[in-house]
Amino acid sequence: xxxxxxxxSLHSHLAGWGLRQFxxxxxxxxxxxxxxxxxxxxxxxxxxxxxxxxxxxxEVSFYDAAAHPNILPVLYSxxxxxxxxxxxxxxxxxxxxxxxxxxGCGIGxxxxxxxxxxxxxxxxxxxxxxxxxxxxxxxxxxxGLTNVQFECLDLDRxxxxxxxxxxxxxxxxxxxxxxxxxxxxxxxxxxxxxEIQQQADFERRTGIGARLDRLCALLTAEGGMIVFEKTRQxxxxxxxxxxxxxxxxxxxKQPELIRYRLVEEIAxxxxxxxxxxxxxxQCHWDELPEPDEGRPxxxxxxxxxxxxxxxxxxxxxxxxxxxxWTQLHxxxxxxxxxxxxxxxxxVHVELGEAEEGIYLYCANxxxxxxxxxxxxxxxxxLESYYKEITSLPL
Numbered sequence: 001x002x003x004x005x006x007x008x009s010l011h012s013h014l015a016g017w018g019l020r021q022f023x024x025x026x027x028x029x030x031x032x033x034x035x036x037x038x039x040x041x042x043x044x045x046x047x048x049x050x051x052x053x054x055x056x057x058x059e060v061s062f063y064d065a066a067a068h069p070n071i072l073p074v075l076y077s078x079x080x081x082x083x084x085x086x087x088x089x090x091x092x093x094x095x096x097x098x099x100x101x102x103x104g105c106g107i108g109x110x111x112x113x114x115x116x117x118x119x120x121x122x123x124x125x126x127x128x129x130x131x132x133x134x135x136x137x138x139x140x141x142x143x144g145l146t147n148v149q150f151e152c153l154d155l156d157r158x159x160x161x162x163x164x165x166x167x168x169x170x171x172x173x174x175x176x177x178x179x180x181x182x183x184x185x186x187x188x189x190x191x192x193x194x195e196i197q198q199q200a201d202f203e204r205r206t207g208i209g210a211r212l213d214r215l216c217a218l219l220t221a222e223g224g225m226i227v228f229e230k231t232r233q234x235x236x237x238x239x240x241x242x243x244x245x246x247x248x249x250x251x252x253k254q255p256e257l258i259r260y261r262l263v264e265e266i267a268x269x270x271x272x273x274x275x276x277x278x279x280x281x282q283c284h285w286d287e288l289p290e291p292d293e294g295r296p297x298x299x300x301x302x303x304x305x306x307x308x309x310x311x312x313x314x315x316x317x318x319x320x321x322x323x324x325w326t327q328l329h330x331x332x333x334x335x336x337x338x339x340x341x342x343x344x345x346x347v348h349v350e351l352g353e354a355e356e357g358i359y360l361y362c363a364n365x366x367x368x369x370x371x372x373x374x375x376x377x378x379x380x381x382l383e384s385y386y387k388e389i390t391s392l393p394l
Contacts, residue, residue, distance in 0.1 A: 006088040013113045018073030021080045025264045032074050064131035067107055078262055085260040086170055086228055091117050093226050093274045097165035104172025108136030108150055115148035122147050128154040155211055162218030170228040176206040181235030183365035187348040190289050192238050202239040216247045224276030225249055232268045234289055234367045241285045250281030257290055294318030299356050313357050314373040321371035325361045328354035337390050351386045358382055
């Protein structure tokens with residue numbers, strides 16, 4: 001539950017940065033066109049494309065440009081609801097800590113918010129974008145804050161002076177959003193083996209191993225971390241959790257799944273972890289799929305589940321599709337194929353018939369599941385779909 005007082009303070013704080021909250025792309029992009037010149041928009045888009053290359057030079061160039069006074073409010077307003085979702089939760093989780101490090105702080109929007117809320121705590125924000133740090137330092141002076149400082153520092157190359165009682169890392173540790181993570185044992189399960197080499201490869205590819213080693217060395221003996229990364233998918237969540245646990249971090253409370261908006265787009269990131277060192281942590285790391293929103297399965301209502309005559313009897317694209325597939329009665333498999341894809345995933349596609357109807361089931365080792373059931377008269381539709389998906393990589 002978000003603290004209402006903190007939330008109101010955050011809205012006021014974001015307004016001081018010139019940020020606005022939007023609920024439609026149309027109104028947001030109209031404001032962007034009204035605020036920025038065509039050349040500024042073109043240059044920004046070019047830097048965005050460069051940032052997608054994952055080059056550290058291009059990424060720093062993008063964030064340097066984003067710190068420009070004209071561009072800053074427009075660009076960072078896209079993340080308004082992200083700040084609303086994360087800011088109060090982090091502030092609530094700081095507890096009795098007196099020294100806090102904010103990793104990848106950017107221009108310091110949330111770091112300065114925390115410093116304003118807790119004048120008795122000291123904050124250090126680090127980021128590798130010189131222009132972002134310069135802008136953060138300007139804001140510190142404008143706000144008259146004396147309990148926060150910002151340093152331009154690349155965590156992949158340098159270690160800030162410590163120690164700290166709490167380290168914050170929100171969208172800062174796993175900057176490899178396209179990494180597929182660690183596959184499950186097979187397409188039939190969501191469980192993952194505990195091979196040391198697989199985990200080591202993930203930590204090396206994403207850079208998270210070296211970063212966590214540097215950060216954990218800065219923690220006090222009973223210090224903690226608050227982490228929120230783009231690792232919602234189970235194949236990425238599990239190795240992140242294993243990396244945290246291997247470094248002696250335990251959960252103070254159950255991780256929180258958070259959904260927020262990027263204007264009209266919905267983002268599912270996280271989970272939101274609050275951790276500390278020591279053996280007093282009561283919560284356990286969970287490696288199961290999160291509860292999903294798959295359509296409930298009731299075979300007695302298959303023909304009444306939709307008013308659309310072209311809709312299937314049943315359709316589920318969530319992890320729960322696997323359980324429904326196992327519950328189908330008197331299954332007869334017409335065709336099935338299990339293949340190994342170039343990206344490492346094992347893919348299973350199955351076309352068959354059960355008492356409930358003609359079904360198509362797809363599963364892979366990166367936790368994707370799909371089950372579609374139709375009437376026998378529409379068997380041809382699923383046969384065509386089977387041919388299509390077995391001829392293309394999933």
